[in-house]
Amino acid sequence: MNWNTVSFDWNQARAFLVTAEEGSLSAAARSLRLTQPTLGRQVAALEERLGVTLFERVGRSLTLTQSGLDLLHHVRGMGEAAGRFSLAASGQSQTIEGHVSITATNMMATFHLPPVFKKIREMAPEIELEILASSEVRDLRRREADIAIRHGRPEHPELIAKLVGETTAHLYGASEHLDAVGRPMHPDDISDADFIGFGDPTEYLPYLTDIGLPLTRENFKTTTNSGTVILALMRQGFGLSMLTRQDADLAEGIEQVLPDLDPIPIPIWLVTHRELHTSRRIRLVFDLLAEELS
Template sequence: MDWSHVEFDWNHVRAFLVTADEGSFSAAARALGIAQPTVGRQVAALEAELGVTLFERVGRGLALTPTGLELIEHVRTMCDAAFRVSRVAAGQTLSLDGPVCITASEIIATYLLPPVITKLRTRHPGIEVEIIASNAALDLRRREADIAIRSFRPTEPELIARKLRDNEAYLYAAPKYLRTLGTKLTRDDFARASFIGFDRADTYRKGLVALGLPLTAKNFPLLSQSQHVQWALVREGAGIGVMVSEVGDADLSVRRVLKDLPPLTFPMWLVTHQDVHTSRRVRLVAELLAEELGRPGAARAKVAIP
């Protein structure tokens, strides 16, 4: 087939690539943040442009046809090249005015970033900031964000990582919940407590056991990967949950559980792509984030309630 005169619509190409990675139109729609019918139309449009069939149905999912398998790696190469052009172009700009996209976990994005972004906008009103609050690690190589605040150091050689500090997190609960456990609580008393976990993996529980709490899987009847949901459950009195001290200590609706319990610690890393890091705008925003977030308590959360 002669494809020399085919003109690609990059939205169609992206829909094809993400659908191939995710295995269904519905999953691709969630990953792209668009409606499922839109993804289906974009893939169908690409198939019409090329005159081929790219997917076939397998159960409830989709599988690449032989033609789709032949094309997918070429499409990945094209997309990687396009993303690199975009990163390099962004890195060469000398203007401070324009957009910067920052991704961070829900808690950092909600409680720690707002005062920093407010200060940034006061100093540089021409900088437009998009904040993606996600506990997933977005791909900076694909320009899903310009700057990431992460709790782990990336391993990709093209990413530049700077450790800002170690965060301390403690266990918190509403006073009304703690009263159901009794007075003068000891660590053994928490064997009958309800904790709010992230998922069914055992990492969090084992970390608490290492601190001396006699917990089993039965102590985690409530699970949510959303930090906002977890914290709402803690404040409502549904159980015990973990939170960074800057947020937990400032919230008057909860109190620390077992004040002599050592903190759970995790690092805070500021990450950029080496190509984008050459942008004057991105460097300025990254430096302000490093300065403000690198000092414990500098972005103290204002979440106290009567």
């Protein structure tokens, strides 16, 4: 086998990739936890070695040359393979100590997870837990987290999901707000009410109409992707919202509306990457989460 072609410094290729993608040496240095001079020198050394000018030093920033642009495609390939390697390696890791990151909604992370995390910490203190309370859905395929707690079944074949439980959502409003606009006594009373949506209302509107709420897209004057923001908005009188009972119980000044309504079931899925499920460490956390959330 002829290894001449691959015997250049692969870290320099990495420096080139991240610098090009991030747009500056400084940003690349931050991403890789290196320093800007280091990245600068690695990129310069690569240019020297290849005999190709990759970046044009214009003013305060670097712009890719045409050659750099052409070559970037190839180091992207290296980077993607590196990512897959890293992912698979994490999955192969059988060490119990180390880092596990979990992502969940703000609400989940704030109101449900702390006791579970405490239990994990007691049972496996050598595991470093990172909690990404995030309103965005983290992309497990890009390894933005090791485990995700979601309320919908992920469809991607690379991911494995386990339905660990179910909570229920009910209709709530801030007491102060209800004092002002009046408490609805019948589902039909709320056809003109203001609602605060969690994410895109069209996704769950059918479930609301199914239980007899005469709502349309128009009722959702306000939407947010943050549960805590919903609570704040409710207290400010922006309207009503669906919340899980656990969330509502823990929040002040919130009361249930139309308690006789059927509750809306909210599934709780535990999701991880197929590759990661073989990791002893991640498996442990996954299983503990599954047990505790059931």
